Amino acid sequence: MNSPPGRHDEDARVTSDSLTRPEVFGELYHRHAAVIHRYAARRLGQDAAEDITAETFTAAFRARGRYDVSRADARPWLYGIAANLIGKQRRAEVRALRALARTGHDPVAASWTDRSDSRVTAQAAQARLAGALAGLSRAERDVLLVVAWADLGYQEVAEALSVPVGTVRSRLNRARRKVRLALGDVDPMYARDSPEVIGHG
Template sequence: MDDPESFAALFDRHADEIHRYAARRLGPEPAEDVTGEVFLVAFRRRARYDPAWSDARPWLYGIATKVVAQHRRTERRRNRAMARVGAERPGTFDDRSAERVTAQQLQPRLARALTLLNSGERDLLLLVAWTDLTYEETAIALGVPVGTVRSRLHRLRVKVRRALGGNDPFAEEPQHG
């Protein structure tokens, strides 16, 4: 981490993934800035990185989650806008049937459900759903014990399921860790 070229390799390896996470959280416009901020913070705090960690992703996602928190108003506006947008209805029965099982159909309802969560709940849920981190890596990213991740995630799934009228969009998610 002391070698700038090594840090450049870390950036090259993870910047696209952090950018995608930021874009999903805040939209494409602020994602570029957020990605830059994440790696600037990471560079400044590189001495705090625990070399015992085999993967820098949880550490970077932890930083990204905190930077996203600074951009929270943008995220709330985006979720509210997505919640107001309804999916367009295709014309045929087959198209309508296929649409019912797509994520696009669920998107406005899910966005509405996300607006009901506090920032810590939203951070946990989206880290698990979007980043492919294990529960252990999510715990590192958020700085909490893995048992806390598991119990909070269970409560969140119940809360989101209720907000969606009993449908759990995360029911098919594999159990990490």
């Protein structure tokens, strides 16, 4: 789940250097904008993802003086900012999830799968999964989807969401239990098109 060692180990240096040379902060954008955009698109759709990504890096730039340079990888910090911004649009996210649960079709759905095989089955699974996600609390949904889509370990998720690791684990367990129940007590780790949503843990 963690990235290979050294992949992002210069993020802290870039963030620190940007305090005196603001233009170098653009390096963080080039390194991480695509994954932040993908995460936001999965949660709110492509249209909102552009704004969330821009706002995430704007907020990060403004807060760069408070960045903990002992943390080499900036991704948990950036995901945390993005999750907070998405949280401000919680009603829009829940509305989109409920639409997907009800109709099996929603603009957000396209970002959840791009496979054409077993499309009908996949849409049915997505509808049930979307309904389950809509029923989670914001805190549970944030933990579940950051773990699923951000490729971060539990400690990094805890850093991203500013909660203890134990809280990450308990929220994740609750969320998985609720999703599993909504999927008819089928282990969601093996549900078509959703293994990345539930993951291992």
